[in-house]
Amino acid sequence: MLRNDALPVLQYVTQAWPLLANVARAVNSRVFHFVWHSKMDRVKRTVMHKEHLKGGKAVPDTPTILRAFFVCGCVRITLLNENKDHSAYRVFCFFLLPVWRRLGWDKWENATMFNWDLPWYYKETEKFLVEFGLNCVTPSLWKPRTIHRLIRSRETTEPVSDLPPATATRVWENVSSPSLTNRHKDIAWMAVKGGLAVRSFMHSRGLCPHRECPRGCPAEETTYHLFWACPFAQRLWGALKQEMEAHIPYPNITHHSVLYGLFPKTHSVEAIQGCLRILCCVKDILLYARTRLVTNGEVVSREACRRMLHNLLRDYTDKGNKEREKEEEL
Numbered sequence: 475m476l477r478n479d480a481l482p483v484l485q486y487v488t489q490a491w492p493l494l495a496n497v498a499r500a501v502n503s504r505v506f507h508f509v510w511h512s513k514m515d516r517v518k519r520t521v522m523h524k525e526h527l528k529g530g531k532a533v534p535d536t537p538t539i540l541r542a543f544f545v546c547g548c549v550r551i552t553l554l555n556e557n558k559d560h561s562a563y564r565v566f567c568f569f570l571l572p573v574w575r576r577l578g579w580d581k582w583e584n585a586t587m588f589n590w591d592l593p594w595y596y597k598e599t600e601k602f603l604v605e606f607g608l609n610c611v612t613p614s615l616w617k618p619r620t621i622h623r624l625i626r627s628r629e630t631t632e633p634v635s636d637l638p639p640a641t642a643t644r645v646w647e648n649v650s651s652p653s654l655t656n657r658h659k660d661i662a663w664m665a666v667k668g669g670l671a672v673r674s675f676m677h678s679r680g681l682c683p684h685r686e687c688p689r690g691c692p693a694e695e696t697t698y699h700l701f702w703a704c705p706f707a708q709r710l711w712g713a714l715k716q717e718m719e720a721h722i723p724y725p726n727i728t729h730h731s732v733l734y735g736l737f738p739k740t741h742s743v744e745a746i747q748g749c750l751r752i753l754c755c756v757k758d759i760l761l762y763a764r765t766r767l768v769t770n771g772e773v774v775s776r777e778a779c780r781r782m783l784h785n786l787l788r789d790y791t792d793k794g795n796k797e798r799e800k801e802e803e804l
């Protein structure tokens with residue numbers, strides 16, 4: 475709805491007027507309400523806007539895109555317009571020349587009339603330039619898509635606990651691997667970013683009175699505990715040893731492999747992708763078993779977990795076969 479109905483209208487309006495702060499807030503809250511199915515954000519919005527390889531989820535930053543539309547329009551009308559007699563050119567120049575001159579984009583020629591007292595809607599232009607440090611971008615590059623790409627490219631990669639930056643990039647590559655289903659990408663990403671609704675997360679937001687593991691362990695229920703340290707998880711990893719050894723020797727599976735997709739020794743890309751799929755399936759099962767326990771008080775048996783794993787792996791095989799068939803048809 476946002477892309478098809480609201481965005482074209484807002485895009486049209488922002489060619490003449492900057493986006494109002496309350497409209498930007500409303501658009502953003504609609505987008506994140508859709509993402510989280512709730513009014514509560516689980517991960518910071520600034521992180522969500524980042525690209526996948528920088529640790530984000532590439533959620534469109536609609537207010538910034540719309541703000542870029544307005545500023546690009548201002549720049550292009552005043553500095554790249556061939557028709558100097560056009561009324562829009564004269565009006566925009568009257569207000570914006572002092573800004574362009576401060577930035578060094580226009581020469582001090584007093585032949586054109588201008589206004590020192592900038593109205594609020596043109597102040598947005600200067601605010602946008604300062605906020606994103608775009609005053610060194612030459613006027614010819616001012617196109618909404620280019621500016622948005624430039625803003626995104628300047629973002630830093632999200633750190634991952636105490637891992638070095640190069641390893642953090644590998645972790646983000648692993649959790650957004652195209653060989654995973656969207657659900658598994660989300661689980662893997664949330665496990666690293668700490669957005670899964672485990673008790674530690676819920677307690678810190680005042681949504682749960684306890685922090686301890688619901689299986690009665692004396693430890694806090696964090697993502698690390700749920701997927702690795704909990705005796706239930708350890709028993710399940712042990713029971714599924716055979717399935718994992720088809721790709722990577724079981725002793726090479728550590729908590730770094732489970733949470734970040736990192737393996738202590740060198741393995742082939744295919745082996746790592748195969749193992750990533752199994753690890754994500756098991757995380758999905760552990761999360762399902764935990765939800766059943768907390769909501770229904772039901773303990774999911776090890777046999778049921780194994781059956782679920784085989785079903786999930788069969789889905790991956792079917793997905794792979796369909797993709798291969800499509801490639802052959804092309």
Ligand SMILES: [Zn+2]
Binds near residue numbers: 687688690699706
């Ligand atoms: Zn536990």
